[in-house]
Amino acid sequence: MIEYRNLRIAILGAGSVGSQVAKLLLEHREELAQRVGAGLELVGVAVRDLDAPRRADIPRELLTTDAESLILGADIVVELIGGLEPARTHILTAINSGADVITGNKALLATHGPELFEAAEQVGAQLYYEAAVGGAIPIIRPLRDSLAGDRVERILGIVNGTTNFILDRMDSTGESLHDALAVATELGYAEADPTADIEGYDAAQKAAILASLAFHTSVPLEAVYREGITSITHDQVVAARKAGYVVKLLAICERATDPATGVHGVSARVHPALVPLAHPLAAVHGANNAVFLEAEAAGSLMFYGAGAGGLETASAVLGDLVSAARRHVVGGPGVAESTHADLPALPITAVTTRYQITLRVLDQPGVLAAIAGVFSDNGVSVEAVEQHVGDGQESGPATATLVIGTHEASEAALAATVDALESRNVVDSVESVLRVEGL
Numbered sequence: 001m002i003e004y005r006n007l008r009i010a011i012l013g014a015g016s017v018g019s020q021v022a023k024l025l026l027e028h029r030e031e032l033a034q035r036v037g038a039g040l041e042l043v044g045v046a047v048r049d050l051d052a053p054r055r056a057d058i059p060r061e062l063l064t065t066d067a068e069s070l071i072l073g074a075d076i077v078v079e080l081i082g083g084l085e086p087a088r089t090h091i092l093t094a095i096n097s098g099a100d101v102i103t104g105n106k107a108l109l110a111t112h113g114p115e116l117f118e119a120a121e122q123v124g125a126q127l128y129y130e131a132a133v134g135g136a137i138p139i140i141r142p143l144r145d146s147l148a149g150d151r152v153e154r155i156l157g158i159v160n161g162t163t164n165f166i167l168d169r170m171d172s173t174g175e176s177l178h179d180a181l182a183v184a185t186e187l188g189y190a191e192a193d194p195t196a197d198i199e200g201y202d203a204a205q206k207a208a209i210l211a212s213l214a215f216h217t218s219v220p221l222e223a224v225y226r227e228g229i230t231s232i233t234h235d236q237v238v239a240a241r242k243a244g245y246v247v248k249l250l251a252i253c254e255r256a257t258d259p260a261t262g263v264h265g266v267s268a269r270v271h272p273a274l275v276p277l278a279h280p281l282a283a284v285h286g287a288n289n290a291v292f293l294e295a296e297a298a299g300s301l302m303f304y305g306a307g308a309g310g311l312e313t314a315s316a317v318l319g320d321l322v323s324a325a326r327r328h329v330v331g332g333p334g335v336a337e338s339t340h341a342d343l344p345a346l347p348i349t350a351v352t353t354r355y356q357i358t359l360r361v362l363d364q365p366g367v368l369a370a371i372a373g374v375f376s377d378n379g380v381s382v383e384a385v386e387q388h389v390g391d392g393q394e395s396g397p398a399t400a401t402l403v404i405g406t407h408e409a410s411e412a413a414l415a416a417t418v419d420a421l422e423s424r425n426v427v428d429s430v431e432s433v434l435r436v437e438g439l
C-alpha cells in the first residue's frame with residue numbers, strides 16, 4: 001500500500017452542503033488519496049452548535065466550535081457557512097495563514113470578491129468556488145479554463161434552483177409560491193433566508209460572478225438589475241403556457257452598447273421572463289439549473305444539471321478540493337482572476353429586448369388604434385396583438401384584455417410606453433409587463 005503524506009482539510013459549517021462534503025470526504029478517503037497523490041485528512045468541522053441535528057452524520061470528535069484554531073491548523077479550508085460574516089473573516093484568516101480556500105458562498109464573492117482575490121494573490125493562495133454558481137454543474141471552471149481563449153458574447157441562465165422549482169410547481173401542479181417554497185426549503189435548496197431566492201438576490205449574485213468571469217472584468221453586485229418572482233401569479237403562468245411560453249427567472253449577462261450614450265460595456269440582469277417552449281431552457285425543470293452561453297468561436301453551449309441540493313453541490317466542492325490538493329502535491333501556478341478588460345457595467349436602460357404587455361382596456365371602438373398609437377409614438381414596434389373580450393370586471397364599463405407582443409425595443413422606450421399607456425383614459429390597468437427572451 002502506498003504511504004501518502006496528509007493534507008489537512010478543515011470544513012467550516014455542517015449544513016446541507018458542509019455535512020455532505022464531510023461525509024463524502026470520509027467515505028472516499030482512499031480513492032481521493034490516489035487521485036491526489038496525498039491523503040485528504042479531515043481535521044475538523046467548525047459548527048455553531050455541537051448538538052444540532054445534521055443531514056449527514058459526522059463523527060463527534062471532528063466537531064468544534066473553535067473555527068479560528070481549526071483554520072490555523074489547515075492546508076485547505078472549505079467555507080460552507082454562507083453569508084458575509086464571519087465567512088469573510090474566516091476566509092481572510094485562512095488565506096493569510098497560507099491555506100487554499102474553497103467556498104460555495106456567492107453572496108460573499110459577489111460582495112467582497114475583489115478583496116478576497118486580491119488577498120489570495122498577495123500570498124499566492126488559491127480561492128476556488130465552483131459550488132457558488134450552478135451547484136453541481138461545472139460552469140466556473142469551463143468559463144475560467146476551457147473558454148479562456150474564446151470571446152463570450154452572452155449568457156442566458158437559470159441559476160437559482162429554488163425559484164425554478166417554485167415556477168415549475170406553479171406551472172405543473174398549480175401549487176402556490178408559498179407552498180412550493182416550503183418544499184424547496186425542506187429539500188435543502190433554499191438559502192437560510194429564502195428571500196434571497198425569491199427576490200432574485202441569489203441569482204443576481206451569481207450573475208455578477210458569471211459576468212465578471214465571462215467578460216474578464218469586475219461587475220459589482222450593485223450593477224446587476226434585479227427583479228424576483230414574487231409578483232408572478234398562477235394566472236400569468238397559465239397564460240404564458242397558452243401563448244407558447246414558460247415563465248423562468250433568468251440571469252442574462254451580455255456585451256451591450258448603451259443606445260443613449262454609445263458606451264460599450266456589459267449588462268447583467270435578473271428578472272422573470274417568457275421563454276419559448278421550444279427553447280432548451282424551457283425544458284429545465286425542478287431545482288435544475290442551466291447556463292446557455294454564446295461564444296464567438298464555440299457557438300452555443302449549454303451546461304445543465306442539479307443547481308442546488310446538499311449532496312449535488314458537495315460534488316462541486318470536492319472537485320475543487322481535489323484541484324487544490326493536487327496543486328499542493330505537484331505545485332503549479334494555479335488559477336488567477338482576469339479583469340483586464342475593465343468594461344463599464346451598463347444600466348438596465350441600455351438593454352434591448354422584446355416584451356409582452358398585458359393591458360385591461362375599455363371595450364370601445366377606436367381603442368385598439370389609440371393603443372397602437374401610443375406604441376408607435378414611443379418608437380416601440382408591435383409584433384402581435386391578441387384580444388380577449390368580455391373576460392373583465394363584473395361591474396363597471398365593459399373591458400377587454402389586450403396581450404401585445406413587441407419587436408425588439410429599448411428598456412427606455414418600453415418604460416416610456418408603459419407610462420403613456422397608464423395615463424390614457426381607455427387603459428383601465430397595465431396588468432403585466434414581461435420580457436421575452438430566447439427567441
Ligand SMILES: NC(=O)c1ccc[n+]([C@@H]2O[C@H](COP(=O)([O-])OP(=O)(O)OC[C@H]3O[C@@H](n4cnc5c(N)ncnc54)[C@H](O)[C@@H]3O)[C@@H](O)[C@H]2O)c1
Nearest residue numbers: 013014015016017046047048080081082104105308309313
Ligand atoms: N444548499 C445548496 O443547494 C447550495 C448550493 C450551492 C451553494 N450553496 C452555498 O453553500 C453555502 C452553504 O449552504 P448550505 O445550504 O449548506 O447552508 P446551511 O444553512 O444548510 O448551512 C450552513 C451551516 O453553517 C452553520 N453556521 C453558521 N454560522 C456558523 C459559524 N459562525 N460557525 C460555524 N458554523 C456556522 C449553520 O449552523 C449551518 O449549519 C452557502 O454559501 C450557500 O449559498 C448552497
Ligand SMILES: N[C@@H](CCO)C(=O)O
Nearest residue numbers: 160161162189190191
Ligand atoms: N438557494 C440556491 C442554492 C444553490 O446556489 C438555489 O436555490 O439555487
Ligand code: NA
Nearest residue numbers: 130133135137
Ligand atoms: Na457549479
